[in-house]
Amino acid sequence: MKKNFILLLIFVVTSCSVYETIVNLTRLQFKLGNVNNFELNGISLSDKSKLSDFKLQDILNISSMFASGNFPVSFVVNVEAKNPNDGTGGYKSTDATIQSFPWRLLIDDKETISGNIKQPVSVPGTGNITNIPLVIEMDLAQFFKDKGYESLINLALALGGKNGSSSKLTLFADPVVNTVLGNISYPGELKIVDHEFTGK
Numbered sequence: 001m002k003k004n005f006i007l008l009l010i011f012v013v014t015s016c017s018v019y020e021t022i023v024n025l026t027r028l029q030f031k032l033g034n035v036n037n038f039e040l041n042g043i044s045l046s047d048k049s050k051l052s053d054f055k056l057q058d059i060l061n062i063s064s065m066f067a068s069g070n071f072p073v074s075f076v077v078n079v080e081a082k083n084p085n086d087g088t089g090g091y092k093s094t095d096a097t098i099q100s101f102p103w104r105l106l107i108d109d110k111e112t113i114s115g116n117i118k119q120p121v122s123v124p125g126t127g128n129i130t131n132i133p134l135v136i137e138m139d140l141a142q143f144f145k146d147k148g149y150e151s152l153i154n155l156a157l158a159l160g161g162k163n164g165s166s167s168k169l170t171l172f173a174d175p176v177v178n179t180v181l182g183n184i185s186y187p188g189e190l191k192i193v194d195h196e197f198t199g200k
Helices: 002-025 056-067 151-159
Strands: 029-040 072-082 097-101 103-107 111-115 119-124 129-139 171-175 177-178 183-186 189-192
Touching: 029 119, 029 151, 029 171, 029 189, 056 097, 072 097, 072 151, 072 171, 111 129, 119 129
Parallel strands: none
Antiparallel strands: 029 072, 072 129, 097 119, 097 177, 103 111, 103 171, 171 189, 177 183
């Protein structure tokens, strides 16, 4: 009888510990950081804030490209991940590994492309921010057919120009976190924006 009680106690304690670990790992928080390495048809926008900042040859190339129905851009969206499990606030310090991070990107509330991380990302339980860079390659003309030439350039500059930011972006993601019980998916899709950390 005593032996059964001890086994039951061990099972309960172990189960609680496992459950606590899983809960901790799903407390990760995410926020959109900056946008960098933005290029429009191979032309860097990092030093540009308006159309007149482009060289004449670049303007001619972009105009020709737009006339053919193309507006290819590439950039990096940095997702900031924070693991609040630093041992304070009653939670055990727990490192987390994001095994998968399926995402879909909205620009100006318009759904565009989707993707995933290429390899797992470790987020230490220190409360510090870990950066998850998402490399984006897309054709803006494919998703913004109603916008004119200057409107598309202004959109590109608002994202990756000299004064660009991720404020026009919204990311939806389904993080999958590695735990002692295997990979655990978040209970629902997360909406990740630039002005606040979001989590479970």
